[in-house]
Amino acid sequence: MADPARIKPETSYQSNQEVKSETAAGEDEEEGTSGEPSSKRLKVEPEKKKEKRQKVDEDEIQKMQVLVSSFSEEQLNRYEMYRRSAFPKAAIKRLIQSITGSSVSQNVVIAMSGISKVFAGEIVEEALDVCEKWGDTPPLQPKHMREAVRRLKTRDQIPNTKFKKITFH
Amino acid sequence: MADEEDETGFDEELDDGSGGVECGHGKRKRLFSKELRCMMYGFGDDQNPYTESVDILEDLVIEFVTEMTHKAMSIGRQGRVQVEDIVFLIRKDPRKFARVKDLLTMNEELKRARKAFDEANYGS
Numbered sequence: 001m002a003d004p005a006r007i008k009p010e011t012s013y014q015s016n017q018e019v020k021s022e023t024a025a026g027e028d029e030e031e032g033t034s035g036e037p038s039s040k041r042l043k044v045e046p047e048k049k050k051e052k053r054q055k056v057d058e059d060e061i062q063k064m065q066v067l068v069s070s071f072s073e074e075q076l077n078r079y080e081m082y083r084r085s086a087f088p089k090a091a092i093k094r095l096i097q098s099i100t101g102s103s104v105s106q107n108v109v110i111a112m113s114g115i116s117k118v119f120a121g122e123i124v125e126e127a128l129d130v131c132e133k134w135g136d137t138p139p140l141q142p143k144h145m146r147e148a149v150r151r152l153k154t155r156d157q158i159p160n161t162k163f164k165k166i167t168f169h
Numbered sequence: 170m171a172d173e174e175d176e177t178g179f180d181e182e183l184d185d186g187s188g189g190v191e192c193g194h195g196k197r198k199r200l201f202s203k204e205l206r207c208m209m210y211g212f213g214d215d216q217n218p219y220t221e222s223v224d225i226l227e228d229l230v231i232e233f234v235t236e237m238t239h240k241a242m243s244i245g246r247q248g249r250v251q252v253e254d255i256v257f258l259i260r261k262d263p264r265k266f267a268r269v270k271d272l273l274t275m276n277e278e279l280k281r282a283r284k285a286f287d288e289a290n291y292g293s
Contacts, residue, residue, distance in 0.1 A: 115259060140219065157262070
């Protein structure tokens, strides 16, 4: 089994990376240990990549620590809210189960809460952009939110299966 | 966040009875008001966001969850929502994809750590 200290999340910020999205998250690290001769060469490369990624993560952690230590009190407050706020798992679970009619696993609730928070963040950030562009100040008003939603829709970041676009008449 | 304007109390009180002044999706009770306020502050809004904006955002989030659930039910194993389906639906969006991967990996780590801790305490 891989050393726990070397287990790093296989996050990638480019969607081109060949992360196997179907396998369980914990097994992503075991790719090179199958023992077949054809994969021996592959054994060395993932390890080099893992060490590089580890170093990059540690650099990033250090940089974050330096940044957070220089925050003002208001910034610390906001950062704490940013990290700690989350959707209540019970409510999300109830919502999903009311739609499917059957029970869902805990991982599904975790995943759905996580991406919902990212979704909310995208809307708020876009709305703040709109607010700034229109020369207004926070707090955000509904017109900013609606314009943000309109913009995100044109970028296909808001799922919509209700109204289908007719490409050719 | 602290209970500020009268509007918050107004909405919550009337939702049990005849519905508030501003009904979004019918007379459904607000599910995420408190958490969404903290979240909006964390993402850059004012410390006291407008209740109408929070309501709009809640409607959007509920619609998002509903859409994702319906899509997940229609792929993979029909009628059920599984993690693999969610990951598949999210594959094109780099931020959300990375976030889901992070969360699931960390959850596995925590489970392993808890299990190791329990075995250390009660194991042979």
